[in-house]
Amino acid sequence: MPTYQYACADCGHQFEVFQSFSEASLTTCPECKGEVRKVYSAVGVVFKGSGFYKTDSVKSKTPETPAATTPAAAPAPAPSSAPSAE
Ligand SMILES: [Zn+2]
Numbered sequence: 001m002p003t004y005q006y007a008c009a010d011c012g013h014q015f016e017v018f019q020s021f022s023e024a025s026l027t028t029c030p031e032c033k034g035e036v037r038k039v040y041s042a043v044g045v046v047f048k049g050s051g052f053y054k055t056d057s058v059k060s061k062t063p064e065t066p067a068a069t070t071p072a073a074a075p076a077p078a079p080s081s082a083p084s085a086e
């Protein structure tokens with residue numbers, strides 16, 4: 001069931017009405033019986049204000065050291081703490 005939003009041209013009263021597509025649109029304000037007009041809710045689509053676009057403020061503070069200099073499979077030196085000779 002779509003929600004239609006109306007705004008009164010006389011008193012400025014705004015209200016929402018659940019209506020089906022087959023139902024007729026409201027024409028009178030429930031408050032002052034004035035003329036109302038249907039407001040198409042484009043509010044949720046428009047993005048205004050700041051903060052929508054991210055600036056380049058998110059940068060890595062620590063410079064990455066090239067990992068190529070330290071290969072992960074570096075050959076570890078053999079432990080010489082256990083001499084086989086007596
Ligand atoms: Zn009204």
